[in-house]
Each structure stands twice: as structure tokens, then as C-alpha cells.
Amino acid sequence: MxxxxxxxxxxxxxxxxxxxxxxxxxxxxxxxxxxxxxxxxxxxxxxNQAFAQNFSDAELTRYAQAAVEIERLRRSTFANIEAIVGEERSSQLACHQQNSINELPSNARSLMNDFCQNSEAIVRRNGLSMNQFNQITQQVRQNDALRSRLRDITRQL
Structure with a gap:
């Protein structure tokens, strides 16, 4: 028993x-x-460390193309936002932080919302989902070899 x-x-x-x-x-x-x-x-x-993933050169090329285009858009958009709210406040903005966007004056909020929507469109136009784009971004930050591969691919663009 x-x-x-x-x-x-x-x-x-x-x-x-x-x-x-x-x-x-x-x-x-x-x-x-x-x-x-x-x-x-x-x-x-x-x-929050994701397991290393192997990304193909084609995925990294699409990522690099999207990232370069988003960076150009970010620079021009944030220059306009900084003119409205100042550099310190604009440096704290990110698309995933809706509360900080909602606290902006309406003209700056509109610029930021347009930037976020256009960034997503750029990612999709380059053949990636937002999840894929964010995964690659996270891995590039954590993985020196992947960052080096991406740098080489970006130079070839």
C-alpha cells in the first residue's frame, strides 16, 4: 500500500x-x-536571449535593404519631430511605445505614426514580416558573426 x-x-x-x-x-x-x-x-x-538562428544571405539582404530605407526615413522624420519637441524627447520615441507617442503634440504624433506605418510597409515590401525583421535585429545586436555578415552585405548594396 x-x-x-x-x-x-x-x-x-x-x-x-x-x-x-x-x-x-x-x-x-x-x-x-x-x-x-x-x-x-x-x-x-x-x-531574453533568443537562440541563435541562421539567416540566409537573401534574408539578410532583404533586411539590409529595409533597414537602410527605414534609417533614411527615420532621420528625416526625427529631424522634423525634434524641431517640434526637442532632441532629448525625440530620442526616447519608438514605434512599440504607443504611450510616449500619444503624449506628443498632434503634429509630432502624426509624424511619428506615419513613420511607424511607413516602416512596417518598407519591411513588408522587402519580403519580411515584422517578426522576422525584429528577430534579425535582435540577433544582429547579440551575434558578432551575424553583425559582420550583415555589414558585408550592406556594403554591397
Whole structure:
């Protein structure tokens, strides 16, 4: 009887581990974060380091073309926004920070919203999804070899 109880508690513990593992895996897929659970210390750690991906030269070329075009648009747009709100405030703006955009005066807000929409259009026109573009951006920041490949491809444009 005692063996049966021990066996059931082992199964229950294993089920809990499986459910926890599936939950953390789902969280990682949805958010792009890497959650890890240490069963010995009962601690959860979350990293934002994505696993290295191999991008083809064609993907990196499309990325580089989009990035160059977006940078040109960014410079002209942000020069106009800086004229309205100042350099310090404009340097804190990003398309994914809607609250900071909403706090801008209407003319600067309109410029920023147009920039964000046009940036997305540029990415799509170059054959990438926003998710792909953002993944490459994140990997280029973290991976020296990928950054070097991208630099070489950008020079050839």
C-alpha cells in the first residue's frame, strides 16, 4: 500500500513538472523570452536571449535593404519631430511605445505614426514580416558573426 502511495505521488509530481514545463515553453514561444525552471531550487529564471538562428544571405539582404530605407526615413522624420519637441524627447520615441507617442503634440504624433506605418510597409515590401525583421535585429545586436555578415552585405548594396 505504501509503495502505491509513493508511486502515485511520483506520478503526480511528474505531471506537475510536465505541466510547468509546457507552461514555460508556451510562455517562451509567445513572448520570445527563455524561461527556465530549476527543480532542485524551485527557482524560475527568465532570459531574453533568443537562440541563435541562421539567416540566409537573401534574408539578410532583404533586411539590409529595409533597414537602410527605414534609417533614411527615420532621420528625416526625427529631424522634423525634434524641431517640434526637442532632441532629448525625440530620442526616447519608438514605434512599440504607443504611450510616449500619444503624449506628443498632434503634429509630432502624426509624424511619428506615419513613420511607424511607413516602416512596417518598407519591411513588408522587402519580403519580411515584422517578426522576422525584429528577430534579425535582435540577433544582429547579440551575434558578432551575424553583425559582420550583415555589414558585408550592406556594403554591397
Amino acid at each position: 505504501i509503495n502505491q502511495v509513493n508511486h502515485l505521488s511520483t506520478i503526480k509530481l511528474s505531471s506537475t513538472k510536465i505541466i510547468l514545463t509546457l507552461g514555460l515553453s508556451t510562455l517562451g514561444i509567445v513572448t520570445g523570452l527563455t524561461p527556465e525552471y530549476n527543480f532542485q531550487s524551485n527557482a524560475i529564471t527568465i532570459n
